[in-house]
Amino acid sequence: MAEKPKVTKKTGSKKPALKERAQKVEGAQKETKEQQPLTVCAATQEMIDLTRREGIETVFDRAITMKPCPIGADGSCCKNCAMGPCRVPKPKKEGEPQKVGLCGATAETIAARNFARMVAAGSAAHSDHGRGVAEVFLMAAKGEIPGYGVKDEQKLVQVAMDFDIDVENKDIKEIAIELGELCMAEFGKQEGELTFIKRAPLKRQELWRKHNMVPRGIDREIVELMHRTHMGVDQDYKNITTQAARAALGDGWGGAMIATELQDIMFGTPVPINGEINLGVLKEDEVNIIVHGHEPLLSEMVVVASQDPEMIARAKEKGAKGITLAGMCCTANEILVRHGIPIAGNFLQQEVAIATGALDALVVDVQCIMQHIQAISQHFHTKVITTSPKAKIEGAQHIQFEEHDPINTAKEIVKAAIDNYPNRNKKKVHIPNVKQNMIVGFSSETINYLLGGTFRGSYKPLNDNIIGGRIRGIAGVVGCNNPRGVHDFDHLSLIKELIKNDVIVLTTGCAAMACGKEGLLLPESAKEYCGSGLAEICETVGIPPVLHLGACVDNSRILVAATAVVKEGGLGDDISELPAAGAAPGWMSEKAIAIGHYFVASGVYTLFGTTFPTLGSAKYTDYLFRELEEEWGGKWDYEPDPMKMAKKMIDHIDKKRKALGIDKARERVLYDMEMRRDLESA
Ligand code: XCC
Ligand code: SF4
Numbered sequence: 001m002a003e004k005p006k007v008t009k010k011t012g013s014k015k016p017a018l019k020e021r022a023q024k025v026e027g028a029q030k031e032t033k034e035q036q037p038l039t040v041c042a043a044t045q046e047m048i049d050l051t052r053r054e055g056i057e058t059v060f061d062r063a064i065t066m067k068p069c070p071i072g073a074d075g076s077c078c079k080n081c082a083m084g085p086c087r088v089p090k091p092k093k094e095g096e097p098q099k100v101g102l103c104g105a106t107a108e109t110i111a112a113r114n115f116a117r118m119v120a121a122g123s124a125a126h127s128d129h130g131r132g133v134a135e136v137f138l139m140a141a142k143g144e145i146p147g148y149g150v151k152d153e154q155k156l157v158q159v160a161m162d163f164d165i166d167v168e169n170k171d172i173k174e175i176a177i178e179l180g181e182l183c184m185a186e187f188g189k190q191e192g193e194l195t196f197i198k199r200a201p202l203k204r205q206e207l208w209r210k211h212n213m214v215p216r217g218i219d220r221e222i223v224e225l226m227h228r229t230h231m232g233v234d235q236d237y238k239n240i241t242t243q244a245a246r247a248a249l250g251d252g253w254g255g256a257m258i259a260t261e262l263q264d265i266m267f268g269t270p271v272p273i274n275g276e277i278n279l280g281v282l283k284e285d286e287v288n289i290i291v292h293g294h295e296p297l298l299s300e301m302v303v304v305a306s307q308d309p310e311m312i313a314r315a316k317e318k319g320a321k322g323i324t325l326a327g328m329c330c331t332a333n334e335i336l337v338r339h340g341i342p343i344a345g346n347f348l349q350q351e352v353a354i355a356t357g358a359l360d361a362l363v364v365d366v367q368c369i370m371q372h373i374q375a376i377s378q379h380f381h382t383k384v385i386t387t388s389p390k391a392k393i394e395g396a397q398h399i400q401f402e403e404h405d406p407i408n409t410a411k412e413i414v415k416a417a418i419d420n421y422p423n424r425n426k427k428k429v430h431i432p433n434v435k436q437n438m439i440v441g442f443s444s445e446t447i448n449y450l451l452g453g454t455f456r457g458s459y460k461p462l463n464d465n466i467i468g469g470r471i472r473g474i475a476g477v478v479g480c481n482n483p484r485g486v487h488d489f490d491h492l493s494l495i496k497e498l499i500k501n502d503v504i505v506l507t508t509g510c511a512a513m514a515c516g517k518e519g520l521l522l523p524e525s526a527k528e529y530c531g532s533g534l535a536e537i538c539e540t541v542g543i544p545p546v547l548h549l550g551a552c553v554d555n556s557r558i559l560v561a562a563t564a565v566v567k568e569g570g571l572g573d574d575i576s577e578l579p580a581a582g583a584a585p586g587w588m589s590e591k592a593i594a595i596g597h598y599f600v601a602s603g604v605y606t607l608f609g610t611t612f613p614t615l616g617s618a619k620y621t622d623y624l625f626r627e628l629e630e631e632w633g634g635k636w637d638y639e640p641d642p643m644k645m646a647k648k649m650i651d652h653i654d655k656k657r658k659a660l661g662i663d664k665a666r667e668r669v670l671y672d673m674e675m676r677r678d679l680e681s682a
């Protein structure tokens with residue numbers, strides 16, 4: 001079992017004394033009705049205490065009063081037609097018959113359809129983000145957007161070559177326009193295969209073709225999945241799951257990958273950069289703006305606008321010392337990895353950020369925005385500003401992102417925040433003095449470069465160290481926060497256990513932010529938390545044991561990195577042969593399910609925590625957790641205990657090491673280390 005969650009406090013961002021940072025916040029337990037802490041993040045705990053004192057409700061309170069419907073949570077409720085909703089929970093006693101829906105839909109069909117619809121929605125979300133990026137990219141390529149263009153020419157040429165664009169005889173502008181058009185076309189393609197499919201290891205591509213899983217077009221597979229899960233269409237759970245994989249692969253190797261690649265070309269491919277995280281990045285005497293959501297399209301310009309001398313002068317006129325811009329959720333990751341803009345917090349901190357009383361504007365675009373931010377803003381002076389025509393909130397101010405003129409939209413937003421500063425009630429301001437330093441921005445290109453150096457950039461050193469046993473394996477730990485568990489706790493327990501066992505961790509999304517807050521994104525953390533093999537690598541290369549790769553669309557970077565490791569050689573011919581595993585211990589969004597499914601379909605053993613949406617059907621769950629591995633090489637699993645989750649991942653990694661015949665090497669390394677320690681102590 002995992003040890004009990006403890007609230008840890010991080011202060012002193014300059015020189016974090018890793019050991020001293022862990023201290024329990026008094027009263028954390030008393031305050032909660034369930035007698036257990038709600039979060040291990042000290043800043044969040046401080047703010048929960050404050051909102052409770054003030055009688056202001058947050059998601060943490062609602063998670064206590066609103067229990068999940070057990071039938072829905074298990075995927076056993078079908079409301080796909082008006083003969084239902086039909087509930088087909090597991091029989092309570094043995095021998096009792098399993099119910100079916102009015103139409104006769106079995107528990108496994110219903111669980112599979114519900115699961116598939118989550119994949120469809122999640123893929124749609126990422127891919128629509130990707131489409132938005134492609135649209136803006138094309139306009140920028142044509143020179144129609146002041147301030148936007150091609151920042152990373154090298155990457156432009158590389159990606160253009162994937163699309164068979166004649167890069168020899170065209171200039172940068174022509175290449176960019178053609179690439180933008182071809183990327184746009186990927187969404188509506190009706191036949192053939194998505195272009196990035198070719199990036200996967202050959203063996204994987206063959207497997208996809210054999211199982212009819214190769215996406216033809218990004219939109220098409222999502223639409224077909226929605227069709228097939230309509231009442232009375234696909235009623236074979238395996239067939240539904242295969243189409244769900246096709247839609248999910250259209251996300252991971254399609255929409256999300258397009259988003260990542262084009263954002264990199266337009267805004268720059270991330271390189272390691274310093275950043276700061278947690279509510280303590282807000283400043284009492286400055287105008288504070290948080291950009292929250294997912295797309296970097298507008299926030300890139302909000303960065304520029306917030307640094308504009310004219311804006312800073314305006315802020316000073318209003319009595320502020322300057323302007324502080326911070327991010328939240330994946331928008332935060334995007335502007336952090338490219339500009340070092342601080343992060344105010346992850347998903348579960350959005351309401352409490354307003355409760356600091358120091359937030360002048362909360363600017364949102366799409367995804368993971370809780371409607372309650374608007375209600376909570378009524379207790380304070382914070383302006384909630386929506387910017388996407390796709391995502392308005394009743395009662396919030398709407399300043400629409402004008403794609404042709406992002407800088408002026410951004411200035412209008414920054415102005416609105418500045419002009420709201422005098423409305424701040426100084427007596428209500430309470431910013432927790434909690435923040436942490438971190439190093440972020442590990443794109444797959446950067447990992448390549450860091451390991452091999454500029455002239456011989458390659459994954460070979462990584463492969464060699466995996467083969468040699470210093471690094472036991474690779475884990476991707478990603479995903480959300482979920483108030484059904486303890487905020488940040490599962491991520492941190494899992495990750496610490498993995499690095500202790502020499503498993504290097506790649507992270508994105510809100511999981512990455514949990515790591516940042518804990519100090520795990522600093523190279524110094526290797527000494528404290530890692531096994532001797534991984535610690536040695538981190539020290540030699542100067543990297544943290546947990547590498548921050550970006551936002552959730554950047555999970556595509558993990559696919560690219562995994563493929564690069566396969567192609568480097570020595571570790572099998574396919575992603576499924578790598579000593580690697582993936583996890584989302586605190587997931588909550590449909591996007592997470594889509595991501596999980598494309599990882600499984602790419603050959604990765606993928607574990608989710610908190611809850612799993614098919615448990616109502618033992619047969620379907622067994623298919624996902626066991627049978628799939630024979631077909632796809634990857635499979636799903638569910639494990640709510642982070643320590644057990646770590647064990648399962650490590651066991652899987654060891655199984656793969658054995659299959660590769662490199663298990664002995666690791667025993668030798670451990671022996672070496674032991675010998676060395678013995679010698680040292682002698
Ligand atoms: Fe949302 Fe991307 Fe989940 Fe965080 S990790 S809660 S999806 S912000 Ni993407
Ligand atoms: Fe019930 Fe079938 Fe309609 Fe679903 S599709 S609600 S199981 S009748």
